[in-house]
Amino acid sequence: MLASQSSAETSALPPLSPPEFAVEDGTAVVHGHWNLRGLIAASPDLRERLCRAARRPDLEWDLRGVNVLDSAGAFVLWQAWGERLPERISLRHEQQSAFRRWQTGGIPAVRDGRRPPVPIRRRIIAAIAGLGSHLLAVLALLGQLILDLAHLARHPADIPWREISATIHETGGRALGITALVGFLIGVVVSYLSSLQLKTFGAQVYIVNILGMSIIRELGPLLAAILVAGRSGSSMTARIGVMRVTQELDALAAMGISQSLRLILPKVVALVVALPLLVVWTDVVALAGGAVSAHLELEIGYHQFFQKLPAAVPVANFAIGLGKAAVFGLFVALIACHYGLRIEPNTESLGNETTNSVVVSITLVILIDAVFAILFRGVGIR
Amino acid sequence: MTDDEVIHMEHVWTRFGENLVHRDISLSLGRGQILGVVGASGCGKTVLMREMIGLQTPTQGQVWLLGESLAEADARRKQQLRNRCGVLFQGGALFSALSVFDNIAFPLRELKTLDEELIARLVCMKLAMVGLGETDALLMPAELSGGMVKRAALARALIMEPEVLFLDEPTSGLDPVLGEEFVGLLGQLHRELGFTVVMVTHDLDTLSDLCTCVAVLAGQQLVSYGTLDDAIACAHPFARDFFHGKRAQRILGRSD
Ligand SMILES: Nc1ncnc2c1ncn2[C@@H]1O[C@H](COP(=O)(O)OP(=O)(O)OP(=O)(O)O)[C@@H](O)[C@H]1O
Ligand SMILES: [Mg+2]
Numbered sequence: 001m002l003a004s005q006s007s008a009e010t011s012a013l014p015p016l017s018p019p020e021f022a023v024e025d026g027t028a029v030v031h032g033h034w035n036l037r038g039l040i041a042a043s044p045d046l047r048e049r050l051c052r053a054a055r056r057p058d059l060e061w062d063l064r065g066v067n068v069l070d071s072a073g074a075f076v077l078w079q080a081w082g083e084r085l086p087e088r089i090s091l092r093h094e095q096q097s098a099f100r101r102w103q104t105g106g107i108p109a110v111r112d113g114r115r116p117p118v119p120i121r122r123r124i125i126a127a128i129a130g131l132g133s134h135l136l137a138v139l140a141l142l143g144q145l146i147l148d149l150a151h152l153a154r155h156p157a158d159i160p161w162r163e164i165s166a167t168i169h170e171t172g173g174r175a176l177g178i179t180a181l182v183g184f185l186i187g188v189v190v191s192y193l194s195s196l197q198l199k200t201f202g203a204q205v206y207i208v209n210i211l212g213m214s215i216i217r218e219l220g221p222l223l224a225a226i227l228v229a230g231r232s233g234s235s236m237t238a239r240i241g242v243m244r245v246t247q248e249l250d251a252l253a254a255m256g257i258s259q260s261l262r263l264i265l266p267k268v269v270a271l272v273v274a275l276p277l278l279v280v281w282t283d284v285v286a287l288a289g290g291a292v293s294a295h296l297e298l299e300i301g302y303h304q305f306f307q308k309l310p311a312a313v314p315v316a317n318f319a320i321g322l323g324k325a326a327v328f329g330l331f332v333a334l335i336a337c338h339y340g341l342r343i344e345p346n347t348e349s350l351g352n353e354t355t356n357s358v359v360v361s362i363t364l365v366i367l368i369d370a371v372f373a374i375l376f377r378g379v380g381i382r
Numbered sequence: 383m384t385d386d387e388v389i390h391m392e393h394v395w396t397r398f399g400e401n402l403v404h405r406d407i408s409l410s411l412g413r414g415q416i417l418g419v420v421g422a423s424g425c426g427k428t429v430l431m432r433e434m435i436g437l438q439t440p441t442q443g444q445v446w447l448l449g450e451s452l453a454e455a456d457a458r459r460k461q462q463l464r465n466r467c468g469v470l471f472q473g474g475a476l477f478s479a480l481s482v483f484d485n486i487a488f489p490l491r492e493l494k495t496l497d498e499e500l501i502a503r504l505v506c507m508k509l510a511m512v513g514l515g516e517t518d519a520l521l522m523p524a525e526l527s528g529g530m531v532k533r534a535a536l537a538r539a540l541i542m543e544p545e546v547l548f549l550d551e552p553t554s555g556l557d558p559v560l561g562e563e564f565v566g567l568l569g570q571l572h573r574e575l576g577f578t579v580v581m582v583t584h585d586l587d588t589l590s591d592l593c594t595c596v597a598v599l600a601g602q603q604l605v606s607y608g609t610l611d612d613a614i615a616c617a618h619p620f621a622r623d624f625f626h627g628k629r630a631q632r633i634l635g636r637s638d
Contacts, residue, residue, distance in 0.1 A: 035543060036490075036493070036542055036543055039495075039496070040493055040495045040496075068575075070543040070574075070575060071504065071507060071543065072500070072504055072543070075500065075503055075504065075507075076500070079503075094573065094574055097570070097574055098574060101507065101511075102507070245478070344524065345478065345524035346478035346479050346522060346523070346524055347477075347478050347479050348478075348479035
């Protein structure tokens, strides 16, 4: 037993002679490997020639020279013979059982493995009904959340502190890096573009107003929410989904543990807390980026920049930003959990619903932002 | 090593971090044998089987499959080797996105040379063999019962009529009637096709009716490797408990 002995030549596949047959004076002599591997190597017209030969009723079939015969090989022969054994045939004893399996029947009829396609009208109706069911389900989730909160108010010992703090760390603490990077770059870019415009009007000092308003009121919350939706929303959906695939959700239910209390509530609460905090951080970093750019482009000092900021941006804008962030957090977490719970126990559904979760929560974030813009159009703007 | 050896392991050690699973295991299995591997839960039977297929590399030692060293084979060779093996995983490992029918047809379709009719007939025959009906064929794996998952996975392992069949607890989760049928089926196929089987099993019936060779894994080592009688004669405490319990004596019809 040495490695040298088991080198290429002994390890090659055992010699394989493709399935063949030869007709000579009234006898069809069948030989070769009549198994799946052999059939792959068979000459393409083998089955056609077989059928032609099988039409001769007087032909005697001799299978004794066949090296291997498995049920695939047996089927090819049997099918060529018109799904019965020819009258004159010589078989080895063990070959008979390969044919017997096809002969005895009891094999379910050939059916395509696919389910019938759904007609287009039914699909459209299903899509509309689907939208309704989504809305209902999210509403139910929200209602359950309120019930859970009421329950926790009465039983503070049940508050899942550990899950909440772990989720805050996961969604907030670990997102500091990416939100800082994106915030800083956006701050720099917005500041640079605005300063080019302002220079032409000689209105350089207004850079503080422009940056302050746009970042604190709009860009900060939006950026943070979109990043969190992509980052944490997808991970929440996938986590709940895998729990469904591996029957962990069933195990939780069997233990009498409420999944909404242990899985959903901590995620929602954590995001409602973490996202406003993340927005403060993003605002600060983005403003710093803007200040750097303003300093380089317009020669506005850092001190001057930050001293002018409180006067330029009424504090209501900051409050609106934080309020928006909390609402974004609520919906990102709700949507993530909703799609997570919809996942069916298979890999395809896992992928689809995770994608849906991210797409829907980002869309929803932008939608809510627009609603806020309309609701608070008279607030905080001079 | 002779040409007739399908599996050969030499001085195999397996370690997961601090956890030593196998200590110096050597064995060789001839063509056409049916090897039953027994051992306590968690003693490394599944890991041993994965090492035989080359899904896992032992920490130390060499494994030959169908005369080829797994350590030396490149990815393509390994692929070809595995094409000649059928594997039934302990958990079934059906593709969750495919129906039962498509799961079983999957290896055949991968060949890309067989026409759909032949594939459908072969799949249906294998389904009938493992006792699944045509309505079951359209179900998704998540819609199956535990035993049906086993049977569908078995059909998938058998579909290529492989030279070597690896079965990880094939009869657990089947009802006794089906379990017995399975033993009969495997015995019949074995006589017809002459394949080699490596089977992890706790089922004494299967061991005594089917296996030509029994390996007992205990205390990280192979304490017995040979016929069932050798295993019964083994003095290791696990083997004693396993083969001389009340149940075992009833089934094996021996008393000592
Ligand atoms: N990927 C892995 N990483 C770390 N440890 C592992 C891994 N796979 C298996 N083990 C360990 O190896 C040991 C043997 O596991 P294995 O699955 O082979 O058990 P088994 O004999 O098949 O048990 P059972 O009869 O319950 O299926 C166990 O202690 C397990 O914890
Ligand atoms: Mg196992």
